[in-house]
Amino acid sequence: MRLLMIAATIGLWPLMSMADTATDTVVSASTVTEWKAVYGRIEARDLVPARARIGGTLVALSVSEGDLVEAGQTLGQVYDQKLDFQLSAIDAQLSALQTQLGNAQAELTRGESLLERGVTTAQRLDALRTQVGVLEGEIAATGAQRSVIEQQAAEGAVLAPTTGRVLNVPVTKGAVVMPGEAVASIGGGGFYLRLAIPERHANALAEGAQIVIDSAGQPASGTLVRVYPQIENGRVIADVEVDGLSSAFVDARVLVRIPVGERAAITVPVVSLITRSGMDFVPVRDGDDVVLRAVIPGDVQGDVVEIVTGLAVGDVIVPADGECCDE
Structure with missing residues (x-):
């Protein structure tokens, strides 16, 4: 007083x-301007899993959470021993077919010589030519089967689908993986802030509005680029683009002030x-x-x-x- x-x-x-x-x-x-303080969450624009294309054992894993990767970079290697056995079986088939083809070509050459001397018939010579053609076709088909298995073996390499940061690696070296199973999750395409704003402020939100951000204690600004029409649990979801937004910690919460009206x-x-x-x-x-x-x-x-x-x-x-x- x-x-x-x-x-x-x-x-x-x-x-x-x-x-x-x-x-x-x-x-x-x-x-x-009337400002509303909310927390935004740093998220990756694209969240893409790096999947195994074949089933087998993960014999190599070269990345961990937080690593930066480039699109097409090899993240791991899946090995299936059955593919080696199939290649060996096909090589044996090709060897046998090559031997049969050599014998059929020798018979065809001999038949052509006999036909010139009138010892054999043209019908017999046509049969020999047919046999050579069939063997050549079987060799081509078996070679194509071998190419398919070689491609399957090459697909054992797990490749990064996009450039970004490794967010999650749910498997370890030596684990057995199935075709299509995720080996790592890659966050790429840039990072942005996702906001969950009380629905009473929904009508005050406008795309293109400037947002005040307190990122790691340093003031910054961003642009409200998208307001989603569906309300979830009484919250409006919106995305904010920020230049130079730190991606060291994805899903980190950042204090944000958004304009919700004027007075x-x-x-x-x-x-x-x-x-x-x-x-x-x-x-x-x-x-x-x-x-x-x-x-x-x-x-x-x-x-x-x-x-x-x-x-x-x-x-x-x-x-x-x-x-x-x-x-």
């Missing part, structure tokens, strides 16, 4: 110096505030005198500060120069 009485006495105490009326400022109401408020220049005995004052003209009016300041926006109470529209503020504000 004693402090309040002292403050009231100081506030009504006429100041000895008179300010220049040419530089006085008349208090008027201005429109300020009328009284603002004065920050330099007009005078702090004495822990209280804030503004020099105001009262007739021919200048007095210090006790005020309660609010948020500071640039070079102006909002006055919650203590001033009214029409008050005349005197510049807080040196002589005006000395006791």
Whole structure:
């Protein structure tokens, strides 16, 4: 109570110096942005799993959580021993077919010689040619089967589907994996902030609005690029793009302030505030005198500060120069 009485006495105490009326400022109401503080979560634009293309044993794994990878980079190797056995069987078939083809070609050459001497018939020679053609076709088909198995063996390499950061590796070296099973999850395509905003502010959200962000203690700004129409658990989901957003910790929470409306408020220049005995004052003209009016300041926006109470529209503020504000 004693402090309040002292403050009231100081506030009504006429100041000895008179300010220049040419530089006085008349208090008027201005429109300020209403901000809502929420937490956003850093997420990857694309979350793509790196999958095993064949089943087998994971014999090599070269990445772990947090590693940066390039598209097409080998992340691991899946080995299936059955493919080696199939290749060996096909090689044996090809060897047998090659031997049969050699014998059939020798018979065809001999038949052509006998036909020239009139010892054999043209029908027999056609049969020999047919046999050579059949064997050549079987060799080509078996070679194609071998190419298929070689391709399957080559697909044992697990490749990164996109450039980004490894977010999750759910398997370990030596594990048995099935075709299509995820070996790692890659977050790529850039990172953005995903917000969950109370639905009462849904109509105030507009794409393209500027968002104030406190990232790792450093102020930054972003752009609201998408507002999703579906409301989940009383929350509106929205995405914010931020240049240079840190991706060291995905799903990290970041404090964000979003504009949810506008209201009328009284603002004065920050330099007009005078702090004495822990209280804030503004020099105001009262007739021919200048007095210090006790005020309660609010948020500071640039070079102006909002006055919650203590001033009214029409008050005349005197510049807080040196002589005006000395006791």
